[in-house]
Amino acid sequence: MPPDSHNRPPVTAPDWQAPKSHRSPRVSHRSTAPTGRGRACRVPDCDLTISTNHGIFCNRHQMAYRRHGDPLQTGLEVAELAPFVRTVRRVIDRNKDRVSWPAIFARWDEAVGVCHAIEAEARAGKTYIRWRRQAAALIAEIAENVEASRVFELVAAVYLYAEIRPERFASDAGFNAEVLHVVRREAKAGRLFTVGAKSSISYRLLSGRVSTTAARFIIDALGNVSLAAARAETKRLKALEVKATEQRQAIAAIE
Numbered sequence: 648m649p650p651d652s653h654n655r656p657p658v659t660a661p662d663w664q665a666p667k668s669h670r671s672p673r674v675s676h677r678s679t680a681p682t683g684r685g686r687a688c689r690v691p692d693c694d695l696t697i698s699t700n701h702g703i704f705c706n707r708h709q710m711a712y713r714r715h716g717d718p719l720q721t722g723l724e725v726a727e728l729a730p731f732v733r734t735v736r737r738v739i740d741r742n743k744d745r746v747s748w749p750a751i752f753a754r755w756d757e758a759v760g761v762c763h764a765i766e767a768e769a770r771a772g773k774t775y776i777r778w779r780r781q782a783a784a785l786i787a788e789i790a791e792n793v794e795a796s797r798v799f800e801l802v803a804a805v806y807l808y809a810e811i812r813p814e815r816f817a818s819d820a821g822f823n824a825e826v827l828h829v830v831r832r833e834a835k836a837g838r839l840f841t842v843g844a845k846s847s848i849s850y851r852l853l854s855g856r857v858s859t860t861a862a863r864f865i866i867d868a869l870g871n872v873s874l875a876a877a878r879a880e881t882k883r884l885k886a887l888e889v890k891a892t893e894q895r896q897a898i899a900a901i902e
C-alpha cells in the first residue's frame with residue numbers, strides 16, 4: 648500500500664490545498680484576485696478580512712492553517728482524545744497474545760533511526776534538505792521523550808477518532824497535522840514558552856514543509872497499523888451493536 652493511501656473516509660480537499668502549479672492561470676492571484684489588505688478571507692462564511700498583501704486567509708484562519716494544517720482544523724484536546732487512547736489500550740490488551748506489538752513499535756524505532764541518520768549525514772557534511780533535517784530533528788526529539796508504545800497509542804487514537812467522527816477532521820492535511828500535534832504535545836517537543844497556567848503552553852510554529860514531513864515520518868511508520876487497529880475496533884463495536892439489537896428484537900418477539 649502506498650504510504651499516502653491510508654484509506655480513511657474521503658474528505659473534501661478545498662482548493663487552497665491544490666498545489667500552486669496546478670492552478671489554472673485564470674484563477675491565479677496575479678490575473679484576477681485582488682491583492683492588498685482588506686480582502687475577504689477565503690474560508691466560506693468567514694467575515695474577517697485579510698491583513699497581509701498576499702495572504703488568502705484572515706489572521707485567525709491563517710494561524711489555524713499553520714498550526715493545524717487546514718484553516719478549519721482545530722487542535723485535538725487531551726481530554727477529547729483520552730477515551731480513544733483508552734480504547735486503543737484495550738485493543739492492544741485484547742490482542743496481546745495474537746499480535747506482535749513489539750514488532751509494530753519497532754517500526755517507529757526504525758523511523759527514528761532514519762531520522763538520526765539524516766542528522767548524522769548532515770553533520771558529516773553531506774548535502775541535506777533543510778526542512779527534512781528539521782523534521783528529522785523533531786522526530787528525534789519526540790523519540791527522546793516518548794516511548795514507542797505511547798506514540799502508537801496516540802497515533803492509533805487519532806485514527807480511531809477519525810473512523811468514528813470523520814467530521815472532526817477538516818481534511819487529510821488537517822488529520823495529518825493533528826497526528827503530529829498530539830505526539831509533539833506528549834513529547835513537549837519544540838515547546839517555546841509557558842505562561843502561567845498549564846494550558847497556555849505554546850509551541851514553536853513549524854514551517855509547512857517541516858510539519859508535513861514530520862507527520863509523514865510518523866504516518867509512514869504507524870499509519871497502516873493504526874488504521875487496521877481502528878477499523879478492527881469499529882467493526883467489533885458495530886458487531887456488538889448488531890447483537891444487542893438482535894437480542895432486543897428477540898425479546899420483543901416473545902409473546
Ligand SMILES: [Zn+2]
Pocket residue numbers: 688689690693694695704705706707708
Ligand atoms: Zn477567516
